[in-house]
Amino acid sequence: MRRKVAGVNGFADAAPRNTRIKTHNKNLLFLPKILGVFYVADICAVLLRLKRMSETTASVPFDADQATALRDRFNSVRQRVTDSEKKSGQRAGSVVLIVVSKSGSIEQIREMVNMGQVDFGENRVQQLSQRAANIGEWISRRKEMDPKAELPKVRWHMVGSLQRNKVKKCLETARLIHSIDSMRIAEEVQDASTRRPTPTEVLLEVNVSGDSNKHGIAPPAVKHLVEQLMGMPNMKARGLMCMGPLEGGLDAARRTFERCHELFQEIRGSEIGGDAFNILSMGMSHDFEVAIECGANMVRVGSAVIGDPQVTETTEE
Numbered sequence: 001m002r003r004k005v006a007g008v009n010g011f012a013d014a015a016p017r018n019t020r021i022k023t024h025n026k027n028l029l030f031l032p033k034i035l036g037v038f039y040v041a042d043i044c045a046v047l048l049r050l051k052r053m054s055e056t057t058a059s060v061p062f063d064a065d066q067a068t069a070l071r072d073r074f075n076s077v078r079q080r081v082t083d084s085e086k087k088s089g090q091r092a093g094s095v096v097l098i099v100v101s102k103s104g105s106i107e108q109i110r111e112m113v114n115m116g117q118v119d120f121g122e123n124r125v126q127q128l129s130q131r132a133a134n135i136g137e138w139i140s141r142r143k144e145m146d147p148k149a150e151l152p153k154v155r156w157h158m159v160g161s162l163q164r165n166k167v168k169k170c171l172e173t174a175r176l177i178h179s180i181d182s183m184r185i186a187e188e189v190q191d192a193s194t195r196r197p198t199p200t201e202v203l204l205e206v207n208v209s210g211d212s213n214k215h216g217i218a219p220p221a222v223k224h225l226v227e228q229l230m231g232m233p234n235m236k237a238r239g240l241m242c243m244g245p246l247e248g249g250l251d252a253a254r255r256t257f258e259r260c261h262e263l264f265q266e267i268r269g270s271e272i273g274g275d276a277f278n279i280l281s282m283g284m285s286h287d288f289e290v291a292i293e294c295g296a297n298m299v300r301v302g303s304a305v306i307g308d309p310q311v312t313e314t315t316e317e
Helices: 025-057 064-088 106-114 125-145 164-171 183-192 219-229 249-270 288-293
Strands: 096-100 119-122 155-158 176-180 200-205 235-242 279-282 298-301
Touching (some): 064 096, 106 125, 119 125, 125 164, 164 183, 176 183, 176 235, 183 200, 183 235, 200 219, 219 235, 219 249, 249 288
Parallel strands (some): 096 119, 176 200, 200 235, 279 298
16 A cells, blocks of 8 residues: 655745845945946846847747637646546645746746746756746736735746756755756755755655666665765755656556655655655656656646747757
């Protein structure tokens, strides 16, 4: 009999940062010199940033018909999640739906926020940062215009492979990192999290199938890495993440998810990770229902909600 996993919808929000820059009057005397030295460089940096933003967020027009189609797809996926919860014996509402918005437009994200969607995932740090800022500013403007407006507090997830040189930037925005796939990246997150008011919450990515083309930790090494993370005060291991195979259909996906669920339960049973080790992130657009049946309590769904790609993606530097 499968052990029930505690719901994860209510995991505490990370404390917001409150960074204040103090400017003393005497420093104003040096402004002409500063501007003279850095003016050209600053303008170039701003233009480059705007160029990158336009490349990653340029989207097709979003009209009423597209909004209706988006709502239909979104509601269909939510209903499928509900049906899978019931089929697998999980408590209604216990599975967290993350909409992977990497190929979606800002307008689509806003529409889903209006519908009450809380969790969004991105696989590139640059786009994650830009979109979190954009949606945050939009929500602030909405609340200024209508103080009674009820909008959810959006949680952003880093679901793609994380490069070491992107860790600090990622920590500014990501509520949960799904892709700790080595001790080196774990140590980088630990060091970068030193000044955070709360530990950085992470999932360990497991390469269940052993596919050399995929990121992730080999199953035999996962338990040991969890033990090591428990000794890192600036990090909190919340669970495991895995991806289904690209080939083999739903049967192969089921075998992968069942093996990851077994490993997840083994670690929980050993009490290495404590009560907070309660998230199992498995399943994407083509296999999330199977993943829920195998014990997932967090799914990452992109194209089934977004539809055809709405933006032009670029590679990160």
